Amino acid sequence: MKHTTKMAGAAGILSVLWLSLTAAVAASQRRLLFNPKIKREVDRPRSSGHRTRPIVLRTADGTKLSGWLMTPSVMGPHPAVLYFGGRSEEVSWIARDAGKLFPGMAVLAVNYRGYGDSQGDPAEQHMIDDGRMLYDWLAERSHVDPERIAVVGRSLGSGVAVQIAMARPAHSVVLITPYDSILAIAKRRFRAVPVEYVLRHRFESIKYASALKAPTYVLRAATDDVVPHSHTDLLVAQLAQLHSDETIPDSDHLTIPYLESTQERIAAFLKARFAIAAHQA
Template identity: 30%
Template structure:
């Protein structure tokens, strides 16, 4: 049953970056090796990005090269176990181990303070993002913020509007978001054909009132075209930049160390 559900939830694409030398390797607590890339803009804020389903690093690198320049942030993105060139079998638990390894790389190897890190999850990536944000909040660790784009309440709820989280459901974001203790910015297309718009709405209302940032509901956008619809006039980059300006410390203090320790 679990394997059948996993095969529906996770859909790794064919590898797109076999000869791409821009990535490096991270070791996870579940004994897997995953690739990641880090774009250093010497910014005071680093975005830790968790990508969507049917994506890998090769498909998102160019976008985040532009994103990091226009939004003026550093970016670390990683592939999930079983995606891209990563070893192992994809699973919910491995996704959590993957983002743990990416966060540890930033805080230990790059010595970036947690309050200078913004977790950003798109679609499936909202799962590991909410997991880590809740985990850090429960431990009293302050984050810079959380961005959720086209997020899901939980895996089962993508197909069924269950009132409660059922046993075996994956990525129960709607249960976790109320425990997140930092600004939460939700972006969702009103005509999302994969993760219905009401998921974004439900997650917004499930968050603590004091941490809700006015959401960005993109009128007429689907699941995979938000960036494309808003790229020409720069509205997407402007919205992210405004969130970072208003809710993080990126305009205050010195830039964190960005070179890994020897």
């Protein structure tokens, strides 16, 4: 009888601990998933190959988003790029590096809600809704060729880029350290928690991969302790229009977008894709 009582007591304690852990993950998921950076990565962002100007755009619910629009110095219309950053990324560095990353292209890089000078709080649905608005705004610029707009997403932003490419006629897609889904990664990290019942921001790119119509270029870090390669493998296996899947030597999850080899490959891919479209027009 005593043994049964002890067993029941232990089971009760474990149940309380499990419920506490589940509640803690549910309550802190926004902090775990999003890590907004307010301070600029670059104090005075300016592309050597573009005219650079800060912009403030208002979302459908009135939230102000801040970022940068970069346009080539020659007359357009130009191919264009819409960039989505990572979990802890403030995007002013894009304005600095756009000349190497996106030569001859118009570029729009806007901070998510709660990042940089953008107002509001980050959430998956906000990122998708705002991303569609940003794509439409960019396509309406007189110096932009609306038939040649690429979406580029890094890490967390790869999940945004995939969904925007599904919702809009993206010409090309570049995914830097992408994943199959945040839900799958969360399940891997919190094995004792029923994550599928508490996670609200799932970023399930794998659901859309087989229907993506745009040629997609995947870049992986040689060493990645944030997005395990197995989670990228699952996404790549489902991509309907995979152009190539490359690993950048001597890179990790944090350094990969800043490396010269990464930037040269992205520039070469986009220039080639845009040139083919221009020739066919």
